[in-house]
Structure formats: structure tokens, C-alpha cells
Amino acid sequence: MGRPSSYTLDESPWVQPHSKSQGVQKTIGEIKMPEGSPEVGQDRESRAALVRASVHAYFMWHTGQLPGITREWIDNRARNISNEFVSSELIPNVDAHWCMYSLKAQLDREDRTGEKPVITLDASVLSMGQHLPPVDMLPQIIPDSALSVPQIPDPETGIAPPPLDPLFNEGNDFGSGIEKLMHAYRMLPNFLLYYYELVMEEIEDVQRNYLQQVDFVYASSLANVHFEPPAYTIMCGNLETTSTVHELRQSNDIGKLKRLKAQVIHTGGTNSTILMGAFKCSGTPKNPCATITHLPQDPYDDVLREPSSCPADTESGGCGRKKGEIAFTLLNKPETTTDTIQMIQVQDVDSEDGSPKTIHVEMRGDLCGEIVDGGFVTLDGVLMSKPIGRGKKHREPYFFCTAIVENGKTRTIAVSPEDEEVIRNWISERSVEQVMNDLAKHFAPIIHGHMNVKKAIILQTVGGIRIESQGKRGDLHILLLGDPGVAKSQLLNAAVKASPGSHLYDCSQATQAGLVAAAEKLKDAFSSGESWGIKAGALALTPDHAICALDEFHLLGGKDTTVVESLNVALEAQEVRISKAAKGVVRTRVAVLMAANPRTRDARFDPDSPTPLYQQAGIKVNTASRTDYVAIMRDLEEEALDISISESMWDAADPALQTLQSEVFPIENFMPKLVTLAKRIETVFFEPKAKSYLVNSYNDARKNAGAEGKVTPRRNESLRRFVQAVTRLTLQGTATINHAKFAEKLMRTSMTDTHPGQMDGGQTSKQKELYDKILSIFGICYTQELDKNPEADFVHLDAMETYVSQNWDSKIDKPARGKIHSAMKAFEEEGRIERKGYKYAPRT
Ligand SMILES: [Zn+2]
The missing domain is CATH 3.40.50.300 (P-loop containing nucleotide triphosphate hydrolases)
Incomplete structure (x- = not known):
């Protein structure tokens, strides 16, 4: 089946990505769940299964391993649609377009050389679905047998177990396997918006299987503890209206992906936090143990939690002794996994009542240290809440940032x-x-x-x-x-x-x-x-x-x-x-x-x-x-x-x-x-x-x-x-x-x-004239005072003032008492006279 190598959206056979038969009705701001999707009230387990199928669908599509859906095919389409998005100003944020590209293209982004690889999931771009053709427009027929989850090889034998069925049929009945995959894929933007946490859990679970297929770095590190997953940038795009801090705090949309626009007023230090602690058992001198126990840590708790005892089940083979009898050592990376974490505080850009609302924002990994103090930021993330205070009876909302959309310090207004x-x-x-x-x-x-x-x-x-x-x-x-x-x-x-x-x-x-x-x-x-x-x-x-x-x-x-x-x-x-x-x-x-x-x-x-x-x-x-x-x-x-x-x-x-x-x-x-x-x-x-x-x-x-x-x-x-x-x-x-x-x-x-x-602290010529005059008057005044009273060895400001008022013959305005005194103070600083309060004497 031949395809033109490039085309614009207008020529594209799948301009309207969400035909009625596929059941997605997209509206900006209020997104509808696809037909046949579960009610929100459904239990977490069945929701998780749906989310899992959706995550599988995304990864499977973007590996570029499906028949006809090669990396080149995916990236070529993504590039064309990206250009259209930019020129039509539909989705001008180019960073968001990366979610349409193949996994390999995303991992190898040239603009991120030297940084951790990142995979982008933007709900608005994904919901547009321009990069996903209808099934009958695919380059070739994709048999059900091609749709299976690649498995990770056994570290010892190097042999991978047989591929698994991704179970796309869960909750939908859309005919062939590829149709089920596409349906599951199209649900991803909704899941990102409503079940961020579930999506991330499933990504964590399945990403290795696909990453090993596209990049040898992940293939070689898969079987051991050195596996470091790429970072994920999760954006809601324009599917969510941009909230102020005030609106966010009032929304009560805990767990939902939101877009926040605010100003940074406080940036905390970047700290390392332990995600999963690996604790090695000391055993006893007679009976060394060295069994490693993994314990997840609470990132908000500054207390490091240790296991209470060494596990004694046959699988882990520990000694089963309690803490006290034995001691635990926290192992370094890679056994213990860590992440960087930074707290910033933002406030509303404009506040009506003069007391802007603030909220804490948690940044993780690569997002740490990126934010400018005082900067205006647009952040995508999830509204969350944590218990605070003694007894942890109250909960405080905070924003868990999943993407920095805008991060700058300039503000302008629109000019048509x-x-x-x-x-x-x-x-x-x-x-x-x-x-x-x-x-x-x-x-x-x-x-x-x-x-x-x-x-x-x-x-x-x-x-x-x-x-x-x-x-x-x-x-x-x-x-x-x-x-x-x-x-x-x-x-x-x-x-x-x-x-x-x-x-x-x-x-x-x-x-x-x-x-x-x-x-x-x-x-x-x-x-x-x-x-x-x-x-x-x-x-x-x-x-x-x-x-x-x-x-x-x-x-x-x-x-x-x-x-x-x-x-x-x-x-x-x-x-x-x-x-x-x-x-x-x-x-x-x-x-x-x-x-x-x-x-x-x-x-x-x-x-x-x-x-x-x-x-x-x-x-x-x-x-x-x-x-x-x-x-x-x-x-x-x-x-x-x-x-x-x-x-x-x-x-x-x-x-x-x-x-x-x-x-x-x-x-x-x-x-x-x-x-x-x-x-x-x-x-x-x-x-x-x-x-x-x-x-x-x-x-x-x-x-x-x-x-x-x-x-x-x-x-x-x-x-x-x-x-x-x-x-x-x-x-x-x-x-x-x-x-x-x-x-x-x-x-x-x-x-x-x-x-x-x-301005530079010197005197104007006028001032200089005035000062010279005052100094010369002081000289005459002092001699006269001495004539009147030989005992006196000073001139009082009163006498100076009188003398100035009676004998001023300069073109410059006659100085007032205050000005005479400040001149005398200046002469003292210059070392010309001695001064005690308002009494002045020549320096001897
Ligand atoms: Zn032990």
C-alpha cells in the first residue's frame, strides 16, 4: 500500500481522527470518555487493567516494530503534523509534539544532549489523534499475532519468556486486535487527565519491555538493578483551562492533571530523597546474613524507615532476626534508588485583594533547579494533598509538577x-x-x-x-x-x-x-x-x-x-x-x-x-x-x-x-x-x-x-x-x-x-564660593571675638550668624544659620577647625 512521503493535514486521509465509529468526542476543556469506557465509579482494579492496556498500546505503537508502522513512518507523520500544529497555531507548544514521535526519536532528542532522556505524553496532542490513522488507512494489515508484549530475557540464560497478550480486549469489543489497540490508545489522554497516578504505575511496570526493543542501553541494563528509566513529561495541554492558585485550591480536583499559571516567590534547595531503601542485614558474628531488604520511603518524612526485622521466608533466605539482634546498613546506589526533589512556592500573578494565594509545588528529577526566582511559570501537574500538623489531622493541597510549560521572567500584553x-x-x-x-x-x-x-x-x-x-x-x-x-x-x-x-x-x-x-x-x-x-x-x-x-x-x-x-x-x-x-x-x-x-x-x-x-x-x-x-x-x-x-x-x-x-x-x-x-x-x-x-x-x-x-x-x-x-x-x-x-x-x-x-559628592563653584566666604568670615569673626574677650578661645554659632547677617557682601544668597553650621561641620571634617557643639575654634 503506497503512501505519499509527506502531506499536509488537509490532504491527510485521517483529518477527522475521532469518527463516530471510534467513539471519541473531543471537546476542549470538557473531555468525554470514549463510548464503552468504564464508569468513573468502577473499582480501581478494573480501571488499572484498562489503563494498563492503554499504556501497552502507546508503547507498542511507538516502538516502530509493528508491521508497516516503522520508526521512520511514525516520525515522518509526527513531523508533518507538528508543522501543521505550529503554522495553524492549534498547538504552538512544540515540546508537546514529541509524544507523537517514536520512542527512539524521543529518547535521542538532540535538544536534550547530556540530559536524561525523556518521554512526553501530552493529553491534548494525543486526544487530537492526528498521528493515528483509522485502521483501514494503515500501511498494511497488522495481524493479531504481531500484537504481543515483548518479554525481558532471563539474566542467567539470556532467554526471554514467550511474548504475552497485552489484553486489549479488556472492556472493549472492536473486532481485530489492531482495532482494540487503537481504541485502548485513544483512551490514554483521558486516563492521563483523570488517573495520572494509575498511568504512572502502569508505565513503571511495562516500560522496560518496550524500551529494551528500541535502545540497547535499556536492553543491556534491563536485567540488573542499574535500570534507570527515562524521565516522563506529562502535560494536559489545552484540555484543561489554565488555573490560578486561587482556583486550584478551591477546585478540590485531587489527583487530576491541571495547568497552573503563577509567579515563583520561593525556591527551596534541591535535595536527594530516597525512593526505595536497600537495607543489608549484618547477621551475627557466628551467622553472617547479608540479606537485602527493600523498603519504600515516604519522601515527606525526614525519618529514614528501617525494616523491623530480617525476612525469614525461603525466597529471600534471611535470618529472621529482629532489629537489635542484628543491624541494618543502608546501601548506596544502585541498590538504593533515589530521586532529587525541590519544593518551590508560587503565588497568583495578579491578586484582587492584595493578598495573593500561594501553593507549594513539588519538582522531581530533571525539573529540579529549573525554576527562576520571581519567574512567571506555567506548570502542568497533579493536585495532591498531604497531611500536615501534629496528629496529621489536616490536609494541605500541593501541586506535583509533571511538566514545565513556560518558565520566564518577561511579561507583555497582546497587541493585535x-x-x-x-x-x-x-x-x-x-x-x-x-x-x-x-x-x-x-x-x-x-x-x-x-x-x-x-x-x-x-x-x-x-x-x-x-x-x-x-x-x-x-x-x-x-x-x-x-x-x-x-x-x-x-x-x-x-x-x-x-x-x-x-x-x-x-x-x-x-x-x-x-x-x-x-x-x-x-x-x-x-x-x-x-x-x-x-x-x-x-x-x-x-x-x-x-x-x-x-x-x-x-x-x-x-x-x-x-x-x-x-x-x-x-x-x-x-x-x-x-x-x-x-x-x-x-x-x-x-x-x-x-x-x-x-x-x-x-x-x-x-x-x-x-x-x-x-x-x-x-x-x-x-x-x-x-x-x-x-x-x-x-x-x-x-x-x-x-x-x-x-x-x-x-x-x-x-x-x-x-x-x-x-x-x-x-x-x-x-x-x-x-x-x-x-x-x-x-x-x-x-x-x-x-x-x-x-x-x-x-x-x-x-x-x-x-x-x-x-x-x-x-x-x-x-x-x-x-x-x-x-x-x-x-x-x-x-x-x-x-x-x-x-x-x-x-x-x-x-x-x-x-x-x-x-551628584558625585563634590561642590559646585557656587558652593565653593559660599564655603570660602563662610571660612573667611569665621577668621575675621574669631579675631574680633578675641579682641572683645581675650579669655574666649572660640566663636559661637550665634556670633557667626550675627556677623554674617551684618557683614554679608557676596552676590550669593546670605546663608541661614543651618547652612553656616553645616559648613563649619564640613571644615571640621577637613581638619581646618575644631568644634565642640556650636563652638568653633581654628585648628592649632
Ligand atoms: Zn538477616
Whole structure:
């Protein structure tokens, strides 16, 4: 019987895999059992027999040993159907398609070289059944005699017992043997969904028989204890709707295969657990025994269970003595079988009430160590429950993971092709300047003005591009220094709204664990012990390249310096190494937007104060120097702002203006959609003109900075990020001179440019003048005080204040009492004067 070597699904003679005669009615989400299948209420033993036949059918088909159903035939069909699934977007997850391939092809996957071989069973792909032709379309007739279970050869004689009948006729009556096999096979997806545990039991029992047929590794190791089965990836695919943690906990579907989407908040260490302990009997000195007893272990029990006595039956030939008389030694692998186990904890990605639900997830074998802290995961697995607490009266649900479907840290929103066209048109109608102006005008509209700050934040939502080879970040960090009356929080909220997946975090209660990540001791859910793991904080929980907005930044950490230290690492290296009891690396590839109030006595920022701005906010210089843009939002414009707020309030209440507002952008959620499109641009080239402009601007900035401070290479890096960000935001892959000019102009409005001395801890020329003046006044004042009273060997701040107010002749604003004192404190630190409280004396 000839077959075309390849065909598409449309041409395939078995497009509709589940014809009525075969009795499977597939519906997504609610799967019907095949006709003639048992009622769910049937006893476990008869269910097990059905599951066993189904598992036999799967293995027998995929060995490629049936007449006409060769490996090549199976793999060729699987490849064609896989391509169809991908191009039709029916089942885009290619990993799931492996279940259609031959056993050998699955065991030899090139993408898993060096890893444990894996066999995939995806319920949705299997239920589609596209890879299983109707019986009359098979390449050739398959006689009943071909359908038998190969047996494992006797280790001593090397002779295999005669093959067994797989008993496909159990529970069905579909004519020929191959029809029965196909029927049994088609029940597998249902069994996977409802009886996961039974399926795995049967797989464990029968897999050796088939694996020896397809791979010599299994053939040679079969007869001895060294047999190591492949791993199994079990997926439900789209047959199950994706659950949240909340839904999962409420579902009560214990034992059923489910799909869970959640965020990882805690990853426990990977431990070895004993599955089956092999205990060797010591015997007595006169009567050595050495009989081995196998005892299955409970993976949740940290107590190792030993046999109570040596078996005395004739088969095992043990001595029959009780523990105490004899002792047991736990043997190593391969006699004792072990598995790796890891507990992670996940929570709902979005929680309505602010207290997201969490659940423990158990990972086994190869799945251990794969999960990223803070990552967004889609996991297939089985909902289970274990007794907890004293007396084990209560049961706690947990999720036993059988497959990692998605494991990443990025979050975007869907942009339809129609939306994309609208957005691209909107951008193409505007110049770079216009795009930025129009976006800024409608960004946090309640705050009028502050256009440059808004533009910087808008560019932060997109960010620059990471230079992987040099480990240089692309994310932009912004520091907002604002007087208390300024509505900084409005800007933070607007930023979080514009950038999908972004988070707002209040620093007033921050600990290292809360802000970045830390080792944390967690009570084990199911045993009496505790274990260390890594708990993700705000930065780690923020998706890659989204914004982590930190409000009340001046309250960060309090006395705990480790908070600030780990934040600094998180800002620049974007990776924090946790090396306490739990070890691991937490990735923090996020853009950080910090908003701080002044901690000065008059609660106002003063850019001309001798105290640097970051110090006025209680921020460490190392943190400040890691920011790309620093904005000061002063209360001086308070009056203007009040009017603006009042104006915006009435604007918001005006229906006419409301319509106008919503018509500003051509579609809903314009900003987050634009940001999503912009972030898809992963490479930005530089036009030669743009490049030379940027090189020159750096030199210019250095020259101009002069006495005002220095322009650091850090500024160059910041400029690079801003140029890339504005290029991406305008949906371009090449930075033009216009992008370069815009970014350079914006950088000049940052405090790092306007007050460079303020940022690197040095003084501006104005400050230097002020300090020099105060110091010279101190000299005169001291001489005069001494004239008045030769006994006095100091000048009091009161005297200084009086003298300054009467004799100030500089163009610089007359310093207030506080400023004089801080200048005197600075002179003391420089070793120029001696100070006792408010009394100052020249250093002798
Ligand atoms: Zn013994």
C-alpha cells in the first residue's frame, strides 16, 4: 500500500481522527470518555487493567516494530503534523509534539544532549489523534499475532519468556486486535487527565519491555538493578483551562492533571530523597546474613524507615532476626534508588485583594533547579494533598509538577495586528520631538509641567538594550527628588500603568528580602522540619525590563545597611548572589524608579546647599551614582501646581473634556501597547552622523563642566541607554541624529548634568564660593571675638550668624544659620577647625 512521503493535514486521509465509529468526542476543556469506557465509579482494579492496556498500546505503537508502522513512518507523520500544529497555531507548544514521535526519536532528542532522556505524553496532542490513522488507512494489515508484549530475557540464560497478550480486549469489543489497540490508545489522554497516578504505575511496570526493543542501553541494563528509566513529561495541554492558585485550591480536583499559571516567590534547595531503601542485614558474628531488604520511603518524612526485622521466608533466605539482634546498613546506589526533589512556592500573578494565594509545588528529577526566582511559570501537574500538623489531622493541597510549560521572567500584553497598524501610523505621522511631547502631555496629566521628568520616565518604560558581552545593563534607573507637596506618586503610578508587569513598592518597611531577595527559613509544609530557600523580593518579582517603582525611597532600610548594599548590586550588576544558608543567584533585570522626599530639617530640597542632594534625601552616593537621570521637583512651583491640580480636577469632571481625553490616543491602552511593540526591537544601530554627534557631545560636556564638576563615563552609558530607548519608542531599529539630539538634550536637564558636583559628592563653584566666604568670615569673626574677650578661645554659632547677617557682601544668597553650621561641620571634617557643639575654634 503506497503512501505519499509527506502531506499536509488537509490532504491527510485521517483529518477527522475521532469518527463516530471510534467513539471519541473531543471537546476542549470538557473531555468525554470514549463510548464503552468504564464508569468513573468502577473499582480501581478494573480501571488499572484498562489503563494498563492503554499504556501497552502507546508503547507498542511507538516502538516502530509493528508491521508497516516503522520508526521512520511514525516520525515522518509526527513531523508533518507538528508543522501543521505550529503554522495553524492549534498547538504552538512544540515540546508537546514529541509524544507523537517514536520512542527512539524521543529518547535521542538532540535538544536534550547530556540530559536524561525523556518521554512526553501530552493529553491534548494525543486526544487530537492526528498521528493515528483509522485502521483501514494503515500501511498494511497488522495481524493479531504481531500484537504481543515483548518479554525481558532471563539474566542467567539470556532467554526471554514467550511474548504475552497485552489484553486489549479488556472492556472493549472492536473486532481485530489492531482495532482494540487503537481504541485502548485513544483512551490514554483521558486516563492521563483523570488517573495520572494509575498511568504512572502502569508505565513503571511495562516500560522496560518496550524500551529494551528500541535502545540497547535499556536492553543491556534491563536485567540488573542499574535500570534507570527515562524521565516522563506529562502535560494536559489545552484540555484543561489554565488555573490560578486561587482556583486550584478551591477546585478540590485531587489527583487530576491541571495547568497552573503563577509567579515563583520561593525556591527551596534541591535535595536527594530516597525512593526505595536497600537495607543489608549484618547477621551475627557466628551467622553472617547479608540479606537485602527493600523498603519504600515516604519522601515527606525526614525519618529514614528501617525494616523491623530480617525476612525469614525461603525466597529471600534471611535470618529472621529482629532489629537489635542484628543491624541494618543502608546501601548506596544502585541498590538504593533515589530521586532529587525541590519544593518551590508560587503565588497568583495578579491578586484582587492584595493578598495573593500561594501553593507549594513539588519538582522531581530533571525539573529540579529549573525554576527562576520571581519567574512567571506555567506548570502542568497533579493536585495532591498531604497531611500536615501534629496528629496529621489536616490536609494541605500541593501541586506535583509533571511538566514545565513556560518558565520566564518577561511579561507583555497582546497587541493585535490592527492595533499595531494604528500605533505605527500614529508614530510615523510625528517627528521624534512630537512623539515625546504628545506622550508626555498625556502622561500623569494631573501633574502639569515637569515635561522633562515625564519624558525621562516614558523612555524608562522602554529602556535601552543590554550589552550582554560586557554585562552592561540596558534598563534606565531614575531618581526623583521631590518636596513633600509634589505629587511624585502620580508619576510612579503612571509609569507602572504604562509598562506591562510593573510594580509599585513602598520602601518604608523594606528589608533586603522584601526589596531584592534573601535566604529565608521556611517551615516545611509537610514534614516537621524547616528548610532554607530563596525568597524573591520586589525587584526579583518584577518582570524583566519592567519598572519597579520604589516610593518613599528615603525611608529605605533604616539601620540595615545590607538592604542598600544589595540594592546597589541589583541596580548595576542586575544579579544578586545569595550566599547564606540558601545559595543562588537572583536576577533583577528591571528599571528602577525611585521617589524620595528630603530628610532635611525644613523638609525642602536645596540644590545650593553644601549638603549634596542625595544626602538631603538620605540616599547613599553609591546608589545615586547608579541612576541615569535625577530630577528635582521643588515645591517652589507649589502655587502653580495647586492651580494645575484644581484645573485638572475640573477638567476631569467636564464630560466634553473627558471625551477629548479619551480621543487623545487612537486606541485604548495605547501606552502599554506602544511599549510592548517598542520592546520587541532588540537591536539598535547608530547612523554615522548620530554616532559622531554623540562622541562630540561627550567632549563638549566635559569641557563645559569645568569647575562645576566632572562628566563621568557613567554619563556616556546613560546617554547610550536614552538614545536606544527613544529609538525603540519611535519603533525604529536605527538611531538617527534626531534621536541622538533628543536624548542629549534630555540628559542635560538631569541634575547629574545641571549639578554634577551635587551628584558625585563634590561642590559646585557656587558652593565653593559660599564655603570660602563662610571660612573667611569665621577668621575675621574669631579675631574680633578675641579682641572683645581675650579669655574666649572660640566663636559661637550665634556670633557667626550675627556677623554674617551684618557683614554679608557676596552676590550669593546670605546663608541661614543651618547652612553656616553645616559648613563649619564640613571644615571640621577637613581638619581646618575644631568644634565642640556650636563652638568653633581654628585648628592649632
Ligand atoms: Zn538477616
